[in-house]
Amino acid sequence: MNNLPSTLAELVVPLPEAEFLELLHERKLTLLRGKNGDRYTELLGWNALRHMIERGEYPRGPDHFRVAKESISAPQARWTSEGRADVAKLEECLAEGYSVIATHIEPLFPPLAALCEDIRSRLREEVYAGLIVTSGKDGAFKLHYDFEDLIIVQAEGTKRWQIYGPAVSNPVRGLPRPSTPDSPPIFDEILQTGDILFVPAGNWHHCEAGPGRSVHFSVFMLPPTGWHGVKRIISPLIVEEMFRTPLTRLRTPSELAALEADIKNRVIEKISQLKLDEIIAKWGEKG
Ligand SMILES: [Fe+2]
Structure with missing residues (x-):
């Protein structure tokens, strides 16, 4: 338990950290076999999470916990008693093929908190950890993609991952949803305990x-x-009256033209203040 990775370099060893950063830069799908054995099973397996739930240490927020099968959430009554997560009911859900999805777990597991902090400080990105417990063939989620880059570590048992191309290039929340791929998977592998x-x-x-x-x-x-x-620059403009003036209530074309000119000037003035290094600095502070 003591030698669990607490830095990115330790997690990906023997791959040099610089090589991993290159994979991250290229956003290149990569399987690293047999790196961790079962050293995460005790710390991050179902038993560890179950004990935290029993002790009332988790979940700590309503959006930190979900029970779902193929993206369909189980009603809260299926897995709670008196408003709290109930381990016996969660076991029943797991037996029925539901997955337990726990996010923002790193504050509960010091090596994981240190790992997230190391990556956050190095990359200046938002970094957090989640855990998915499953038994059965159904996935927690139907076919989907995430907006985050993910380092997946198989902590207990095995899991088959099927990945379909082409990947959505540099996705950001709010991007119109592309059509779901319908070709055979480009990657179809079973992760063993310890694989990344x-x-x-x-x-x-x-x-x-x-x-x-x-x-x-x-x-x-x-x-x-x-x-x-x-978005960070433009969204606050909503407090300024000119952006909220009903266009259809203006009396003359010249009033409309004047407003258009004012809006353009204001947006150009604001957007010229865009500083990407400040965006990076503020983003890093969020964690
Ligand atoms: Fe996902």
């Missing part, structure tokens, strides 16, 4: 648990983009 899979943002994926219980944890890395910077 780097799934770049935008890679369509679906998982099936192997026989018995399967647990993986993910480190999510979300970088800022120019779009985030533009």
Whole structure:
């Protein structure tokens, strides 16, 4: 337990950290076999999460916990008693093929908190960890892609990952949803306990648990983009009256033309203040 990785370099060893950063830069799907053995099973397996739930240490927020099968959430009554997560009911859900999806778990597991902090400080990105417990063939989610780059570590049991191309290039929340791929998978592998899979943002994926219980944890890395910077500058303009004037209530074409000129000038003035290094600095502070 003591030698669990607490830095990115330790997690990906023997791959040099610089090589991993290159994979991240290229957003290149990569499987790293047999790196961790079962050293995460005790810390991050279902038993560890179950004990935290029993002790009332988790979940800590309503959006930190979900029970779902193929993206369909189980009603809260199926897995709670008196408003709290109920381990016996969660076991029943797991037996019925539901997955337990726990996000923002890193504050509960010091090596994971240190790992996330190391990556956050190095990359200046938003970094957090999640855990998915499954037993059965159904996935927690239907075929989907994530907006974050994911380092997946199989902590307990096995899991089949099927990844479909082409990946959505540099996805950002709010991007119109592209059509779901319908060609055969470009990647179809079974992760064994200890394996690491780097799934770049935008890679369509679906998982099936192997026989018995399967647990993986993910480190999510979300970088800022120019779009985030533009939104950060433009969204606050809503407090300014000119952006809220009803266009159809203006009395003359010249009033409309004057407003248009004012809006253009104001947006140009604001957008000329865009500083991408400030966006990076503020993003890094968020964690
Ligand atoms: Fe995903």
